[in-house]
Amino acid sequence: MNFDKELDARGLNCPLPILKTKKSLAELESGQILKVSSTDPGSVKDMQAFAKQTGNELLSSAENNGEFTFLMRKQ
Amino acid sequence: MENKKMALIATKGTLDWAYPPFILASTAAALGYEVQIFFTFYGLQLLKKDLSGLKVSPLGNPGMPMKMPFGPKWFKGINWNIPNAVQSLVPGYENVATTLMKQTIRSNGVASIPDLRELCQEAEVKMIACQMTVELFGFDHSDFIGGIEYGGAATFFEFAGETDICLFI
Numbered sequence: 001m002n003f004d005k006e007l008d009a010r011g012l013n014c015p016l017p018i019l020k021t022k023k024s025l026a027e028l029e030s031g032q033i034l035k036v037s038s039t040d041p042g043s044v045k046d047m048q049a050f051a052k053q054t055g056n057e058l059l060s061s062a063e064n065n066g067e068f069t070f071l072m073r074k075q
Numbered sequence: 076m077e078n079k080k081m082a083l084i085a086t087k088g089t090l091d092w093a094y095p096p097f098i099l100a101s102t103a104a105a106l107g108y109e110v111q112i113f114f115t116f117y118g119l120q121l122l123k124k125d126l127s128g129l130k131v132s133p134l135g136n137p138g139m140p141m142k143m144p145f146g147p148k149w150f151k152g153i154n155w156n157i158p159n160a161v162q163s164l165v166p167g168y169e170n171v172a173t174t175l176m177k178q179t180i181r182s183n184g185v186a187s188i189p190d191l192r193e194l195c196q197e198a199e200v201k202m203i204a205c206q207m208t209v210e211l212f213g214f215d216h217s218d219f220i221g222g223i224e225y226g227g228a229a230t231f232f233e234f235a236g237e238t239d240i241c242l243f244i
Contacts, residue, residue, distance in 0.1 A: 013184045015102040019194055022105040040184075053106045 001059065001071055003035040004028060010039045010067065017043040018050050021072065025056060028074045033059065036070045043068055081240040082231070083112045088120030090131040090173060090188070091139070095244050096121070097191035103240070104198035112195075113231040115205035118244075119212065122204055122219045126189050130173045134162045141172075144179040196222055203230060 007024045009017040017038045024034050036047070044061060047070050051058035059071040081103045085096040096118075100110045114122050120129060133139050141155040162168050180187070186194070196202070202223040209216070209225065216225070224230075235241050 011184045012186075015098050015105070016184070016186055018105050019101055019198075022198075050106060 002033065003071060004032040005034050007034060007036045009043070010037050012038070013040050014042050014046065018046050021047070021050065022054075025072065025074050030074055032074050034072045034074065036072065038068045038070070039066060040068075043070075047072070078107065078109055079240070080109045080234070080238040081111075081242075082235040082238045083110070083241075084231070084243045085112055085114045085118035085121060086116045087244065088117030088129070090129040090176060092244065093121050093126075093129055093188045094191070097188065097195055099242070099244075100200045101191060101194045101198055104195065104200050108240075110195075110198075111201040111203060111231075111234045113203045113205065113226075113235075115208050119204060119208055119214060119219075121188070121192070122202065122223060124218065124220050126192070129188060130169050131176050132169045133157070133172050134159055134169070142179075144175055144182055192220075196220075201234075 005024055005028055007020055009020050012020070017036065017040055021034065021036055024036075028034060036043075040046075044063075047058055047061060050056070051072060055075045057073040057075070059073055060069075062069045081099070083096050083100060087093075096112055100112055103110050131139075133141055141157065142151055142153065143155075144151065177187075203226050204219060204223055206225045206227055209219075
């Protein structure tokens with residue numbers, strides 16, 4: 001899927017992936033998509049919770065060899 | 076989502092206890108909460124301009140795992156459990172423990188306290204220093220970072236009474 005901005009949060013642990021996601025989303029327009037890469041296993045649940053509580057939509061969440069990739073659409 | 080509110084009281088001033096208030100505050104702010112932290116007693120250490128003085132002590136801290144942050148995996152897994160009696164005799168022990176803790180934190184990609192505090196301020200977390208304990212410990216406003224307020228317990232309660240989450244750390 002296409003994305004408008006990419007955030008590399010690999011090597012960072014809680015709460016940085018969420019904090020940086022929030023910061024990156026702030027730079028997008030409504031409807032644009034942010035791709036986030038992370039190595040923090042906790043970020044899977046965190047991204048779901050973040051999407052649920054902020055109203056941004058988590059389009060996909062995937063794991064590949066310890067690396068997690070998320071696509072989030074800005075509300 | 077209507078604006079949820081969270082208030083924290085930060086009373087501890089060691090490196091390990093510096094993390095909970097800043098992590099909770101920054102995460103809550105990222106989730107859209109309005110957050111205020113009231114720093115009192117030793118929590119005031121977290122508002123100092125220079126945070127390099129934050130230390131952690133394993134002395135009398137039986138819950139703290141003592142593992143080396145370097146070396147091969149089997150070495151890192153050893154819990155050194157040094158008895159209090161030995162710890163109290165070795166000069167500079169706390170500094171060593173603090174340095175190792177900071178290294179562990181850094182190598183695990185966890186943010187440093189100065190970074191976390193800055194993220195909180197960027198996220199407009201309101202930080203209030205307890206004026207009474209500032210005077211009590213002989214601190215001066217110039218010891219602390221800018222952008223904070225000074226108030227008493229009643230100031231804190233004005234916001235705390237309306238919160239969804241209120242925590243004492």
